[in-house]
Amino acid sequence: MDIRELITKSSVEQRKALLNKEVSAVELTEEVYKQVDSVDEKIGAYNSLTKDFALETAKKVDEKINKGEEIAPLAGIPLALKDNINLKSYPTTASSKILSNFVSPYDATVSQKLKANLIPVIGKANMDEFAMGSSNENSATKIVRNPWNLNKVPGGSSGGSAAAVAAGEATVALGSDTGGSIRLPGSYCGLVGLKPTYGRVSRYGLIAFASSLDQIGPITRTVEDAALLLNVISGHDEKDSTSLNQPVPDFTKDLRKDLKGVKIGYIKELCSDGLAADVASAVQKSIETYKSMGAEIIEISLPLIKYSIAVYYIIATAEASSNLARFDGVKYGYRAKDVDTLYDMYVKTRAQGFGDEVKRRIMLGTYALSSGYYDAYYKKAQQLRRLVKNDFDNAFKKVDVLLSPTCPHTAFDIGSKVEDPLSMYLTDIATITANLAGIPAMNVPVGLDKSGMPIGLQLQANCLEETKLLNVAFKLEEAVQFNYSIPSMTLV
Ligand code: GLN
Numbered sequence: 001m002d003i004r005e006l007i008t009k010s011s012v013e014q015r016k017a018l019l020n021k022e023v024s025a026v027e028l029t030e031e032v033y034k035q036v037d038s039v040d041e042k043i044g045a046y047n048s049l050t051k052d053f054a055l056e057t058a059k060k061v062d063e064k065i066n067k068g069e070e071i072a073p074l075a076g077i078p079l080a081l082k083d084n085i086n087l088k089s090y091p092t093t094a095s096s097k098i099l100s101n102f103v104s105p106y107d108a109t110v111s112q113k114l115k116a117n118l119i120p121v122i123g124k125a126n127m128d129e130f131a132m133g134s135s136n137e138n139s140a141t142k143i144v145r146n147p148w149n150l151n152k153v154p155g156g157s158s159g160g161s162a163a164a165v166a167a168g169e170a171t172v173a174l175g176s177d178t179g180g181s182i183r184l185p186g187s188y189c190g191l192v193g194l195k196p197t198y199g200r201v202s203r204y205g206l207i208a209f210a211s212s213l214d215q216i217g218p219i220t221r222t223v224e225d226a227a228l229l230l231n232v233i234s235g236h237d238e239k240d241s242t243s244l245n246q247p248v249p250d251f252t253k254d255l256r257k258d259l260k261g262v263k264i265g266y267i268k269e270l271c272s273d274g275l276a277a278d279v280a281s282a283v284q285k286s287i288e289t290y291k292s293m294g295a296e297i298i299e300i301s302l303p304l305i306k307y308s309i310a311v312y313y314i315i316a317t318a319e320a321s322s323n324l325a326r327f328d329g330v331k332y333g334y335r336a337k338d339v340d341t342l343y344d345m346y347v348k349t350r351a352q353g354f355g356d357e358v359k360r361r362i363m364l365g366t367y368a369l370s371s372g373y374y375d376a377y378y379k380k381a382q383q384l385r386r387l388v389k390n391d392f393d394n395a396f397k398k399v400d401v402l403l404s405p406t407c408p409h410t411a412f413d414i415g416s417k418v419e420d421p422l423s424m425y426l427t428d429i430a431t432i433t434a435n436l437a438g439i440p441a442m443n444v445p446v447g448l449d450k451s452g453m454p455i456g457l458q459l460q461a462n463c464l465e466e467t468k469l470l471n472v473a474f475k476l477e478e479a480v481q482f483n484y485s486i487p488s489m490t491l492v
Contacts, residue, residue, distance in 0.1 A: 007028070007031050011172055012225065014171060015077070021065070024058075025059070025061035026059055026062055028058070029054050029122070032078045033049070033054075033122070036169045040169060042145060044143060045125055045161075045167065046080070046160060047123070048091050048124045053090070053120070057115070057118055073117075073228050074228055074229060076120065077172060080125040080165065080173035080174075081114075082125050083095055084209075085108045085110060085176070086111060087107060087111045087124070089103065091124065092104045093141070094129065094131070095140055095141050096353065097352070098350070099333045100140075110174060110206075111205060113233055114233075125160030125170075125173060125175075126159065126160030127139060127158055127160055129354075130320070131157040131181055133156040134157070134181075134427045135159070135424065136160065136163075138157075138358075139160075145414070146163065147167040148411070149451075151414055153412060153414055154188055155187060156181060157176075157185075161173035161175040162185030162188070163185075171220075171221070174219070175218075176217070177195035177215055177217055177431075179213065179316060179428050180406075180430075180431025182218075183431050183456070184406065188410065190445045192444060192477075193442060194226045194440070194466070194469075195215050195217045195435070196216075196217050196234065197215075197438060197463045198438035199243055199438070200246075202233075202235070202239065208319075210315065210319035212242075213315070213436070217233075223255065223470055223477045227255060228251075228252060230466060230470075231251050249467055251466055253467065254467050254470070254471040255470055259294055259295045260294035262400050263399040264287075264298070264402075264403050265398065266298075266402075267301075267302055268302075269306070270305065271403075275408050275409075276410065278410070278447075278449035279410065282405075283457065285447075286457050289479045295472075298398060302392070302433070304384065304388050308433045309432060310381075313364065317365030317368060318369050320365050321361070321364075322365070324362055327349075327350065328346050336351075388436045388437055392433070392460075396462040400468055401469060403458070405455075405457060406456035409427075411453050412427075440460065440461055444458075444459060444477055445477075459472055
């Protein structure tokens with residue numbers, strides 16, 4: 001296969017080419033950098049590149065292959081790393097001015113795992129500042145454009161990670177998901193995006209947004225690639241006190257299992273009102289596809305979904321206001337000049353260093369946590385969060401997997417929601433509850449709408465049931481065959 005074409009394929013196909021010595025890992029990495037050179041000015045997927053590291057890693061892979069040694073399943077596969085995950089000796093900015101001069105002094109646990117598996121990191125992917133957003137328009141660096149249509153958003157907050165994979169600037173990516181930031185960009189860019197069970201993947205070295213919701217996960221072209229990358233990053237980590245001490249299965253083991261008798265519940269509240277027509281019919285078609293495979297389809301009602309955005313924006317902002325208190329200009333990052341007093345330095349540093357959306361969240365969160373309002377807002381939100389979790393627990397007594405669209409509509413025009421934060425927040429109506437409940441959830445691309453933009457289906461499973469989730473996703477992918485589509489601009 002021609003190397004230009006190879007960079008748009010799955011890791012599984014690239015691995016075959018590496019092992020058959022049709023192409024070397026260094027050549028594959030260099031070809032991906034050529035692609036970055038030719039398209040990234042238009043896309044804006046990367047904040048910075050990590051070329052020395054990528055080529056050094058690729059060289060190690062080639063040495064092993066040439067010596068006939070075994071290589072890990074994703075060794076030599078080019079990866080985009082979201083710019084809120086530390087990679088030692090390289091910048092980690094979280095797309096914020098306040099971290100614009102920050103160089104990671106240590107590796108995140110997931111970065112250590114990438115290194116152990118000899119996975120070349122191509123660069124640090126652009127994102128919404130501190131992962132706050134749904135469109136990647138909140139980046140202090142630059143906006144990211146959707147490779148399927150450059151006038152549309154790629155989704156956020158892991159927009160750079162997704163755009164890089166869709167545009168052939170990486171084969172796989174890591175993003176982080178606090179309320180949908182892996183799944184929404186997956187949906188808008190026609191990719192698989194998986195948010196694992198809370199605690200499945202270590203958060204050590206991930207810049208915290210809302211610690212009880214944040215989780216790192218894969219963004220890939222195929223379900224199998226997502227399973228392979230989840231194999232790499234999962235596992236207990238004593239450096240993260242919320243990391244689960246649970247065995248990690250091989251997530252690829254059940255991918256091809258047939259679905260006879262599997263119970264799939266479609267979420268009534270997310271599958272009826274307010275969907276774009278093409279999204280509604282894609283959901284319907286997916287349900288029919290599952291039926292034809294012998295799965296049992298059941299209607300599930302989750303009435304608390306209507307409160308989920310409100311609950312999320314209290315909890316997430318409360319945690320963010322506390323997490324972001326550390327950015328004070330003292331220990332690291334940007335520091336305002338021309339200041340008179342210590343207090344003045346704090347105020348000016350934060351006023352100049354944070355963008356509007358981050359400031360909005362800090363103010364909201366501080367308000368929700370202040371005495372007098374704590375019981376009315378924060379405590380109520382926590383109580384509702386428990387009820388949302390109970391609803392899921394009950395649902396998973398009846399079904400194996402839940403189905404809904406990932407978003408009621410496809411990618412929107414750049415600029416169309418920036419003035420209206422509430423309508424931006426509503427794009428996460430289908431994704432947010434998985435973070436509140438801690439359950440695994442993923443996006444699977446199922447087709448294009450009439451304007452040629454990808455449509456995503458969301459599947460969710462009970463805690464630690466990623467293997468089942470990936471099986472149900474794989475079967476749909478196999479039937480839909482969407483994973484063979486690439487945006488037309490990718491190879492021009
Ligand atoms: N869009 C949501 C927010 O703005 C979720 C972001 C995320 O998952 N990091 O908070």
